Amino acid sequence: MISQFYILSPRGDVIIRKDYLGDVPRTSSEVFFRNSKFWKEGDGEAPPVFNVDGVTYLHIKEGGVQLVATTRANLSPSFVLEFLRRICTIVKDYCGFLSEDAIRKNVVLVYELLDEVVDYGFPQSTATETLKQFVVNEPTVVAPAYYQAKPLFSLNKGPTGVFKSVLETTRTDGKRRDEIFVDVVERITCTFNASGYIASAQVDGAVQIKSYLAGNPPIKIKLNDDLLIGKRDAPYGLDARSSEGHTVVLDDCNFHEVANLDSFDVDRTISLVPPDGEFALMNYRTTHGFKPPFRLHVSVDADPNSEYKAVVTLKLWCEVPADKSASGLEVEVPTPRYVQRVHCDLSDAHASGGKGGPAGGGVAQQAWDYNEKGHLLRWKFKKCPGGSEYTLRARLTLEKPYGASLRSEIGPVNLRFTIPMHSASRIALKYLQILKKADKNYNPYRWVRYVTSSNSYTFRT
């Protein structure tokens, strides 16, 4: 089992330290930090599991801190890493947020939790609500600085946008607010080949729940009627015929333990008693019926005036429904090393073109910058409504005369974005019922949110 557990700050300070088996030296936290900070292979990022002098270090990163377990045994890596992830979630549930500051302010609470969660390196109770009975310390809830500055931010994120300790549900002073957040979080992986066709596409999604309901009443969730799930419904494989008439087709999905699926195959309802805190009710994956939210066309031309110049034109179409819009869109265009300078014109006529500055008014606030060291041209949008279309003309100054090879040396173009209230797989929550019969007036807040973001959205050139 695990020999030690510790939480390290970004600078390598030990914020929380527990030693269980006593077979790994105390200095191991320094060994870990040195190795993970100065990892030599690849891009310098240490893999989540590595071994130094017979001690195996397993770690995850979250909220700027690192959670580390050490062991000398040959454990299941999935087990330890999932367990670390679980500890993360518990800390988040109780402290409201996970960051160095939050942990430092709640050191004793975190120790108290850890004592119940791990005994001698073995996991014990890890369910947020069973832990409640053991916890006597009060949390000091720390919301992150950026959250206080920009409260709207939380709308874009999943349940992580709520900073509230589960211990609040046990309050009796009238300030308690019963609420439940159900989020459909999807991430798109999509690659377009040079001709603009989709080479590969996949949506990974999860239905995440964060519950602050006192007394844990049962709830019922209904998904799309015409949902089809790969192996479950079409054991002989999905094909055009079997998926006909279904708007949402999932390749595979898994459910949390609490999900009661008795009627799922009949009417796509899931009933459950949501445990306290955050958990994923369902994870799914689909490669079917996917409509890409963005299309991009790249053209590269010689400049008629100078052979040391070239013009790259990017045309971007945002194809999400018109009532939705993408936020935080960034288009990244890698350029070859022999590009000296880049100057861009944005499609907006008022664009000042100032380097890195906002480019005038218009619906979309666009900007661009060029990172000379990384040879990366970035085109940013604050907001990008559905159905809109943009053009960027970049003038490249080259170190050598323009050649046809430039075409293949630009790119691949990569997009990052978030689309609130949109699900790329078209999966939908038809209703969310809270089944508490005792009190008719009991009507907690119910939040159902959707968010789709890019995981890897690439246009090859």
Add this chain to the structure above:
Amino acid sequence: MAETKSAKPRGELAELSAQLQNLCTAGKRSEKELKNAKKDVFKKVINYMTLGMDMSALFPMMTSCANLSSDDLVLKKMLYLYLTHYASQTPDLALLTINQLQKDSADHDPMIRGLALRSLCSLRVTNFLEYVVAPINTGLSDRHPYVRRTAVMGVLKVHHIDPGTVAQQGMVERVKRLLQTDTDVQVIANCLAVLVQLEPPARLAEKAFVYSLLNRIKEFSDWGQCQVLEVASYYVPSSEAEVYDMLNALEDRMGHVNSAVVMATIKVFLRLTINMTATHQQVLERIREPLKTLISREDAPTAYAALSHVLLLAQRAPVIFEADAMAFFCRTHDPWFVKKLKLEILAAIASSTNVYDIVTELTEYARDISPTMAREAVKAVGRIALAVPDSGGIVERLLLFLDSGSEHLVAEALVQLKDVLRRYPDAAHAVVGGLGELGVQGGIAEPDARAAFVWILGQFGGLVPDAPYLLEPFVEGFAAEDSAVRLAVLTSAVQLFFRRPPETKPLLSAALVAGVADANVEVRDRALMYFRLLRADRSAAERVVAPPLVAVPWFSEALSAEARDAVFAEFNSLSVLFQQPEAAFIERAAYHSLEAEPEPAAPELTSDLLALEAPELLGADRATNLLEDVDGSDSAGPGGIQADLLDLDIGAPSPQSSGGLGGLGGFSGLSVPPAMPGGPLAGYGGPAGPGPGMGSGPGGFPAGQPGPRPQPPVDPFGGLSALGVGPGGPGPMGGPQQIPYGAPPPQLGGGPGGMLGQGMGMGPGPAGPMGGPGPRPMGGPPAPRPPMPAPGSGFAPSPGPGPYPGGPGAGPGGPRPGGPPAPQPGGMGMGMGMGGLIDDGLGGLGGLGAPAPAPAAPAPQRELALNPTARVAPAEFQAEWKRLPPAHASSQPVSGPNVAAITANNHRDFTQHMTQAYIHTIASGGQAPNYRYYFYGQAAGPSPSPLFLVEVLLRADPSGGGSGGSLATTVKATDPAQLPAFLEIWGNCLTGFLLMG
């Protein structure tokens, strides 16, 4: 940490102490205020404790403070946290709290009972066991499951401190009874956890028990499910029907959100069906989609763990994932460790059906901004070219990379093409066409790529019209090349010479002249060897250096099939991530043993030592340099070993050309078996030594030899096992299967192992007497080194006249310590080889330089073998040096060039030369005209084995101008009886260096 303890918190400690004192007595505050004040102080104490400051001095105050408010649970919890942290440091004070803990463990509140019991068991003080046993026994039969589960863990804690107590109290039996009878799943899970630690899990896996667990598996927590599944994986069903029952019962675990449960289920499935081929296939099919879901998670660490398992499965049965190539395509923001695994998986699953898609995708990655990623992609294409028979299209892709104009792609593509050509020599026509235009000579800096280019020129020189002229720049800039390239240039020049003599002759002689004058021992030896070979018998030389290229049917994998099976047997464990069996990376340590362990002393003595012995030598700024030197000499350990192996390379062919040196009889039967027996281990299979001799033989491609290339530090021995010396390798690096952590698969092509195996698996005949130990147990730890049996005693005293025209003298013969260290019976042959070589080298030179001693001194001191991996800590050295009286002192004049040679290359040439004889350097340095060196050697064998310490004082003639100087040696020995033997080794080694220099 030690500094922080003493430096800063003095003030805080005093302040906290005062505050606590105050809180113990002052009673004016209200009860609530007092408690809150106490909580604040306690929190501070715990914060400092976490920072590593020593708060143990507050023990009495903390205890009395908390005891005065013993009804407050928050304070109690903090106190117990503090207590378990410091109890083992201050057992006397902790004893004071035992009473309270015992009282609490009988509290009416189960939470407090559990808390007290947990803290009591976590004190880690052996003397307290008597107080702990009774509460555990009561706890095991407590009515509340929280207390019972805590008590069960307590059993394990006690067991780790003193197994006797547990046995005596019959605790294990009680835990077993709980396991069968308890109703609470967490108690059962803890019982399982404890019992699995105490006895092999297979013993727990009885039918009725496993069934009862599986039937209620859903009641367990995720972690409990994993533990149950782990035990179930050891259950052996009695019938196939039973297997199907279990598969059906666990089917839904495959859809669990927790990847740990899914992986544990997969393990059960795979193990249950391992002997049912058809069902196993279905299982593999069944686990495909869940695995794909796991690897596409957002959480990179767990995805990484799942991917490692996919890689293992893909290597065993590529067909399962053949249609899923797309699932393993990299995403832009995947972390590097995920991308690397994906590339390996893609290379593993490539087959004729998906190879086009995969290679097209990889070609895209080759354009990645990150050169590391781009190179890995090219490497993957190279591997696919080797693995997928229809490699036509893929070779074209590699050739396209050559045209890409970007240096890292060209370099990697060259390295890959070299391997492709070894596998498919017929592809040469297509490949060599454009080589001339590449401009490798000036454009590519990387030694591997340069060596690959040179190799291609040598092998396929007949097809490249301007090959000699392409090679020319390499010969002209010979000295500036990396040693791997220099070795390649020598071989290629000879090969080219046999193919196109007239054009190449001047080139060859230039190369040989440059090689013979080289400072690097390997390069020099190889040049000499070629030179003599050519001179002795041209046709034999051609057979050795430039035989017709035989296609390598396959390359040895980074992991042998056996090792992979061993890893597969450890499915769902770290072995899969590290791609090696458990024995290779797990080092157990005693539990709770580290509290009192002193920190190992930092190796700072070097400068001390010099200051102590020769203050006048120590320039202020030398200190750091010296430390570097120590580092250098440390790392020279493996380097030296490799050098020896390469010596061997060169030594081995000599019997062929000379018709067999008397003493080298073992080698004279160099027979190349027609087929390679028995898998990739064949290369290892001939561990009896001759194996390594072949490196530079027929297939000899220098770049394949690990010696000259700086090996990654984690892999000093990977090269060795690849070289096929296996058990013969000096030192404890163990068998070939013991592939060290991080052994990079990249050797793939370089796979000298494969090459050796192919060309030269030694016939058992000649090797027989030397007694290869045969295949060694999988991944076994380094076997103890038995003393060398006398008859095989290695090095040939070479009684006859020297083999080469150059040296009539037999030279100092065997005594050169190359032979003796051959540590295992299997290494005997190697010892021979080394002896032979030394013999050869020194003999030849001896003949040229100084009158050779009487022929063949009968290797008098053969019983002294030095430990090749002796490690003496600087502090130990210093202590011994002070303690021992000088046992031997001598002085000799040295010539100017010798002084230069000794000090050249920051003294490294000299120290590395000594390392080859397993005389290790601990410090070297000084400033002109005085230099000082400290060496040590340790006899092989069980410790404490005799230790020899040497100080060398080199005084260059102060008049300067390279007119020589004197060299004074002082030797100290822990066992004077062995001294003459050591002096023999020392003297020969030193003389050898001076002569060569």
